[in-house]
Amino acid sequence: MATRQSGDPSHAVEDYLKAIRHLQRESSPVSTTALAQLLDRSPASVTNMIKSLAERGLVDYEPYHGVRLSEAGELEALRIIRRHRVIEAYLIEKLGYSWDRVHAEAERLEHSASDELVERMAEVLGHPELDPHGSPIPTAKGEVTELRHPALSEVSAGASVIVQEVSDADEGRLRYLAELGLYPGTLVEVMEHEPFEGPIRVRVGGRERSLGRGLAEIVRVELQDEANDGGASDDAANN
Amino acid sequence: MATRQSGDPSHAVEDYLKAIRHLQRESSPVSTTALAQLLDRSPASVTNMIKSLAERGLVDYEPYHGVRLSEAGELEALRIIRRHRVIEAYLIEKLGYSWDRVHAEAERLEHSASDELVERMAEVLGHPELDPHGSPIPTAKGEVTELRHPALSEVSAGASVIVQEVSDADEGRLRYLAELGLYPGTLVEVMEHEPFEGPIRVRVGGRERSLGRGLAEIVRVELQDEANDGGASDDAANN
DNA sequence: CATAATTTTTCGTCCGGGCTAAAAGTCGGC
DNA sequence: GCCGACTTTTAGCCCGGACGAAAAATTATG
Numbered sequence: 386m387a388t389r390q391s392g393d394p395s396h397a398v399e400d401y402l403k404a405i406r407h408l409q410r411e412s413s414p415v416s417t418t419a420l421a422q423l424l425d426r427s428p429a430s431v432t433n434m435i436k437s438l439a440e441r442g443l444v445d446y447e448p449y450h451g452v453r454l455s456e457a458g459e460l461e462a463l464r465i466i467r468r469h470r471v472i473e474a475y476l477i478e479k480l481g482y483s484w485d486r487v488h489a490e491a492e493r494l495e496h497s498a499s500d501e502l503v504e505r506m507a508e509v510l511g512h513p514e515l516d517p518h519g520s521p522i523p524t525a526k527g528e529v530t531e532l533r534h535p536a537l538s539e540v541s542a543g544a545s546v547i548v549q550e551v552s553d554a555d556e557g558r559l560r561y562l563a564e565l566g567l568y569p570g571t572l573v574e575v576m577e578h579e580p581f582e583g584p585i586r587v588r589v590g591g592r593e594r595s596l597g598r599g600l601a602e603i604v605r606v607e608l609q610d611e612a613n614d615g616g617a618s619d620d621a622a623n624n
Numbered sequence: 625m626a627t628r629q630s631g632d633p634s635h636a637v638e639d640y641l642k643a644i645r646h647l648q649r650e651s652s653p654v655s656t657t658a659l660a661q662l663l664d665r666s667p668a669s670v671t672n673m674i675k676s677l678a679e680r681g682l683v684d685y686e687p688y689h690g691v692r693l694s695e696a697g698e699l700e701a702l703r704i705i706r707r708h709r710v711i712e713a714y715l716i717e718k719l720g721y722s723w724d725r726v727h728a729e730a731e732r733l734e735h736s737a738s739d740e741l742v743e744r745m746a747e748v749l750g751h752p753e754l755d756p757h758g759s760p761i762p763t764a765k766g767e768v769t770e771l772r773h774p775a776l777s778e779v780s781a782g783a784s785v786i787v788q789e790v791s792d793a794d795e796g797r798l799r800y801l802a803e804l805g806l807y808p809g810t811l812v813e814v815m816e817h818e819p820f821e822g823p824i825r826v827r828v829g830g831r832e833r834s835l836g837r838g839l840a841e842i843v844r845v846e847l848q849d850e851a852n853d854g855g856a857s858d859d860a861a862n863n
Numbered sequence: 864c865a866t867a868a869t870t871t872t873t874c875g876t877c878c879g880g881g882c883t884a885a886a887a888g889t890c891g892g893c
Numbered sequence: 894g895c896c897g898a899c900t901t902t903t904a905g906c907c908c909g910g911a912c913g914a915a916a917a918a919t920t921a922t923g
Contacts, residue, residue: 476741479718479748480741480744480745480748481744482744489738490738490740490741493736493737493738494733494736494737494741496736497732497733497735497736498732498733499728499729499732501729502715502719502729502733505719505720505721506719509718509719
């Protein structure tokens with residue numbers, strides 16, 4: 386029951402499924418090169434693997450026109466994402482991992498942890514719905530409620546927002562954002578957008594900061610009522 | 625720091641090192657077939673791997689005459705065993721795993737858990753010296769104190785013993801022993817040895833049981849003072 | 864000792880999953 | 894509608910680690 390058996394997706398397969406799902410959120414048939422870049426593999430290797438995924442029914446693949454997850458593939462991807470996020474939450478909550486260092490550990494454990502282990506972790510955590518980065522944790526049955534908060538970079542100047550989610554990206558970025566105090570729950574005031582894709586000036590924790598475009602894009606926020614300008618309702622502005 | 629890097633032993637290498645060390649305790653140059661049996665691989669595969677281990681300096685290998693761990697191999701093996709045992713202890717203590725089910729999970733996690741994770745687990749457990757089966761946990765530096773308790777099967781009739789260690793073997797045996805209440809700390813009275821390698825009759829928890837040879841061999845015990853027959857000192861009978 | 868039985872190694876293969884170089888397909892620009 | 898640029902796939906290769914069959918070494922036996 387707990388043991389990996391032969392039909393189980395390999396480590397590599399799991400990585401590909403996760404990556405495909407990730408890229409699909411941006412644009413749907415996922416290109417070979419995009420995958421190759423994300424996974425740090427040669428395009429040729431990616432083509433190979435895609436063919437094999439297609440044979441296993443995990444993706445729908447049209448040569449030269451990209452790939453997308455099948456039903457089965459989507460489900461499998463969600464199981465992996467659940468594992469990843471529960472593990473992250475657990476490591477931070479129970480083992481004192483820092484926000485920025487947890488990703489790498491989870492990235493490895495997600496491939497060997499059994500469902501039993503993950504469910505036990507979820508249990509002692511009280512079945513959390515969000516992971517430490519603010520991303521929703523799929524249920525054991527594979528249901529997710531996608532959040533789709535606007536990125537900080539999309540918020541117009543003058544608004545106050547609360548950070549909801551910070552994409553679970555590379556360690557460096559996360560560490561930097563943590564230093565700034567930019568993690569879920571933090572209140573941020575957007576002061577000004579510099580022109581031509583320039584940085585965005587924000588006030589966070591009483592200090593003014595300047596965030597590059599790349600950073601501002603991975604920080605997802607929710608608009609708040611304006612402090613002085615008695616404005617919109619809690620959930621009104623979703624752009 | 626936490627990430628597996630290229631020089632790291634592969635999953636397969638780790639399994640071989642553990643197995644070699646395990647078999648070495650019985651008889652020192654370990655034979656190809658013994659390894660093949662334990663790991664459920666063909667002898668040919670084992671020879672292959674051994675050659676590769678020898679090239680990496682992890683074992684000393686003399687063709688046709690068996691293999692033994694080198695200094696480096698021993699150290700590596702101990703690191704893996706530490707990982708395994710700390711993880712087992714953690715899973716039981718903190719995640720409610722049962723004594724008999726924990727092995728398989730640890731068997732997989734030990735290959736992907738980072739040293740950081742293991743040290744954090746050890747920390748929250750208060751740096752235990754024994755795992756749940758009573759086996760000593762090597763230190764992070766690779767020191768172990770081998771216990772070498774006599775097996776229950778070696779104890780002469782009439783003695784009272786306390787279970788110290790139960791080899792972390794297959795699930796079935798462990799579950800059965802757990803049902804009987806035979807785990808570290810349990811008091812057992814050895815009543816009689818049936819002749820010709822027969823079973824051994826014991827009293828445990830007020831009930832009489834008959835244990836087959838195979839089972840009695842994996843239960844390691846320490847002799848107690850005789851209850852009625854004011855007998856041997858604590859450590860006297862090492863048979 | 865010589866020969867039979869057993870163990871171990873060698874040899875040739877296979878599979879998963881990488882890679883590079885070369886070929887083929889797609890697409891934007893004229 | 895063709896041409897060049899870019900993307901993708903194919904072809905051939907490698908490596909780790911498994912396999913079975915056959916050969917070689919060791920050990921046991923008469």
